[in-house]
Every structure is written in structure tokens, then in C-alpha cells.
Amino acid sequence: MPKAKIAKINNADHLEREISRLKKRTRKLELDLGERVDFFKDNYKTMAINSVIPGVGKHKGFISMAARVAGIAMGSGKFKNFATSAIMTAVEFVGVRLGINLFSKYQQNRRKKRARKKASARGRETEHDDE
Numbered sequence: 452m453p454k455a456k457i458a459k460i461n462n463a464d465h466l467e468r469e470i471s472r473l474k475k476r477t478r479k480l481e482l483d484l485g486e487r488v489d490f491f492k493d494n495y496k497t498m499a500i501n502s503v504i505p506g507v508g509k510h511k512g513f514i515s516m517a518a519r520v521a522g523i524a525m526g527s528g529k530f531k532n533f534a535t536s537a538i539m540t541a542v543e544f545v546g547v548r549l550g551i552n553l554f555s556k557y558q559q560n561r562r563k564k565r566a567r568k569k570a571s572a573r574g575r576e577t578e579h580d581d582e
Contacts, residue, residue, distance in 0.1 A: 496522040 460466050491498075524530040 496526065 460469060524534075
């Protein structure tokens, strides 16, 4: 963004004109920002889908139709709730399975260590009995 010109203020009249100019500039920048926000609101679904599947907006046909359906679904609160709960259920399932697998491996390692200790203790007992 180019630097704004700094006006030299010599008297109260110049000050009032500069304040007025800056207020107009502020309003214009606010309107520009509002237009950009409106554009983003109107197009965020398409941008999100294009970020996942590049070029969907350019092509017609099945992909475009699927993108429209996905866009409509993303706008639906019920679908968002369903998708969120389905993803959380899947994540919990995977987490539980991983947790069970890790716990099973830990238990098996402990049992093996205990069995080795018992075997070595029995071997020591038999050595002492032989003496």
C-alpha cells in the first residue's frame, strides 16, 4: 500500500479539511473491506471445495454437481452435526483400538518378563539344591 501524503497543517482551516479528507478515506476503506467480506461470505464454500479438490469450479458435470451438493451440505447445521459426530466416533474408535493394542502389548511384555524372572529364579533354586 503506498504511503499517504502528509499534508502540512498551517491553520485551523487546513486542519478541518484534512480531518474531513481522512474521514472520507476511512469510509471508503470501510466500504471496500465490507465488499471483500461479502465476497468471501458468498464464495467461501467454493473456495473450500477448490482447496480440497483443485479445479472443481472450472469443470462441469459430476464433480461440479458433487461440489454443489457438498456446498449445500456444508451450509446445513444438521449435516455439520452429523459429520462432526461421525468423525468423532471414528476417531474415538481408532483411539480405543490403538489404546487396547498398546495395552495388550504392554501386558504381554510384562507377562514375558515375569515368566523369565520365574524361570531364572527356578534355575537358581535348582543350582542351590544341587550344591
